[in-house]
Amino acid sequence: MKIFIPYLLLASIAISSHAAKKITITGNDTMQFDTKEFTVKAGEEVELELKNIGKLPKLAMGHNLVILKKGISALKFGQKIMGMGASATNALPEAxxxxxxxxxxxxxxxxxxVITFTAPKEPGDYQYLCSFPGHFAMMRGVMVVK
Ligand SMILES: [Cu+2]
Known part of the structure; x- marks a missing residue:
């Protein structure tokens, strides 16, 4: 039976290495994310939770967290989606x-x-924002992929 012990150990190591990296970020009524930067490893599974800890109604102070592809500025993206007609009820236009x-x-x-996604394979800075109209002025951050 001894032969099975190393096998079981290896199996448990393999399982634990697949656990997703967990990140929790909050947004509040003063248009602030509590986390402006976090780091993940290239290609790893990420479990990201966003909590809206505010009290104001969703139509006045809704929050989301949108991670952009490498090289895309959160400020420019925020302006671009306003041009696409982004609104409190359609904060992230399909286009x-x-x-x-x-x-x-x-x-x-x-x-x-809570969302789960695979971190990009390419290291670098990936900006994120809240895409509720106007919030990109304050609610921005960077996901660093290493
Ligand atoms: Cu917001």
Whole structure:
């Protein structure tokens, strides 16, 4: 039976190495993400939770978190989607998805959303923002892929 012990050890190591990297970020009523930068490894599984810890109604102060492809500026993206007619009820127009790596739902007060995605294979800085109209001025950050 001894022969099975190393096999079981290897199996458990393999399982633990597949655990997703977990990140939790909050957004509040003063248009702030509590995390402006986080780091992931290229190609790893990421489980990202966004919590809206505010109290204001979703139509006035909804939040999401949208991670953009490498080289795309959150400021420029925020302006671009306003030109596409982004609104409180359509904060992330379908046509803008070509610039997006991953995005949570738009959340009202006390709501949260968990998304899982595979980190890009290419190292570098990936900007993120809240795409609720106007929030990109304040709610931005960087996902660093190493
Ligand atoms: Cu927001």
């Amino acid at each position: 803008s998805m070509e610039d997006v790596v991953a995005a949570t739902k738009l959340l009202g007060p006390a709501e949260s959303d």
